[in-house]
Amino acid sequence: MQANLTKVIVNAIEEFSKQHMGKTPTNFVFFRDGVSDAQRDQVLKSEVSQFEEAIKHIYMNRAATLPEITVIIVNKRISQRFFMVEPRSGKILNPPSGCIIDKDLVSATNTSGQFDFYMSTVKIN
Numbered sequence: 001m002q003a004n005l006t007k008v009i010v011n012a013i014e015e016f017s018k019q020h021m022g023k024t025p026t027n028f029v030f031f032r033d034g035v036s037d038a039q040r041d042q043v044l045k046s047e048v049s050q051f052e053e054a055i056k057h058i059y060m061n062r063a064a065t066l067p068e069i070t071v072i073i074v075n076k077r078i079s080q081r082f083f084m085v086e087p088r089s090g091k092i093l094n095p096p097s098g099c100i101i102d103k104d105l106v107s108a109t110n111t112s113g114q115f116d117f118y119m120s121t122v123k124i125n
Contacts, residue, residue, distance in 0.1 A: 005047060009054035017058075024058060026067050033074045040073060080118065 017024050030051060035043050048071055059066050082101060083092050095101075101118040 006050045006054045006057075009051055010057055013054065013058045024062060024067075028055070028067055028069045030069060030071045031074065032071065035073050035075065036077075037075065043073060044071065078118070082118065 013024060028051070030048065032043055032047065048069065051069060055066055055069070082095050082099075084095050084099075085091070086093050098119065
């Protein structure tokens with residue numbers, strides 16, 4: 001799969017370029033779902049490096065700077081549980097759908113450029 005990932009990304013960038021009069025993307029957002037905490041470093045080292053390799057292959061002589069890459073890793077099964085207190089009644093409730101927790105419980109001061117956040121969702125059948 002590893003060699004194929006680089007090839008697939010190169011092909012996708014070339015197809016984008018064909019559809020946009022020779023222009024290439026200036027930013028990439030890489031979504032990765034189904035990654036456990038134990039696999040996180042492996043994904044960042046292996047898959048993201050292949051993404052970077054594909055970008056270098058395409059952009060080497062086309063652009064003065066390489067595009068930015070944003071990696072979003074989705075973890076669905078977490079052990080953290082979040083609750084909120086309803087202001088009027090004082091009842092403890094689940095947070096509303098779309099609630100984002102991005103401060104106080106997560107570290108935004110790491111040196112690796114990584115940023116964690118939690119977002120509540122609703123399961124739709």
